[in-house]
Amino acid sequence: MEFLINIDVDDLPRAIDFYQSAFGLRPGRSFGASGMEMLGGNAPLYLLAKAPGSQASEGQRRNYRRHWTPVHLDMVVDDVEAAVDRAVAAGAKLEGEIRVNSWGAIATLSDPFGHGFCLLEFRGRGYDALAQEPSGQGTSD
Structure with missing residues (x-):
């Protein structure tokens, strides 16, 4: 089994900058405007661009507060x-x-x-x- 870490964000460039600056992670594969793979930990971290208020799951909307x-x-x-x-x-x-x-x-x-x-x-x-x-x-x- 392999674990992946996915983090929804509302501003992908800002998130890439934060996770690079805060933790020393580096960009891996780009998924265009929808996501970025971040490497440097023992599991890849995926930053996924999702708009505030978009549906996360049944009855749940994303918020970034x-x-x-x-x-x-x-x-x-x-x-x-x-x-x-x-x-x-x-x-x-x-x-x-x-x-x-x-x-x-x-x-x-x-x-x-x-x-x-x-x-x-x-x-x-x-x-x-x-x-x-x-x-x-x-x-x-």
């Missing part, structure tokens, strides 16, 4: 403070303080198109510090 969804991007970075500075300089909005947890640090932001994302800096053992064996599935001897 800040919105919340339980599905969002987490981007792992080496230095969360530097990554926040770069993203904000590119047009992101920091939505609170950087929080430090047992596994590392996290910053919650939104892009210029209303999509939320998190910047994560793993420290120490990262998520391994929290990981547990799946229930009923210990290691075999």
Whole structure:
């Protein structure tokens, strides 16, 4: 199985500039005025030009004001403070303080198109510090 990341935007050139400047992604294949493949992460990211108010799904219209969804991007970075500075300089909005947890640090932001994302800096053992064996599935001897 392969995962692709698709992000609807209302201004494709502005989105290309933001994702290049904020995260160092580079344009891949162009789909003309309808989209751009962005490369540089471990999965391709597709910026898809969709007009505000256009139908997203049954009964849902696109809006590019800040919105919340339980599905969002987490981007792992080496230095969360530097990554926040770069993203904000590119047009992101920091939505609170950087929080430090047992596994590392996290910053919650939104892009210029209303999509939320998190910047994560793993420290120490990262998520391994929290990981547990799946229930009923210990290691075999």
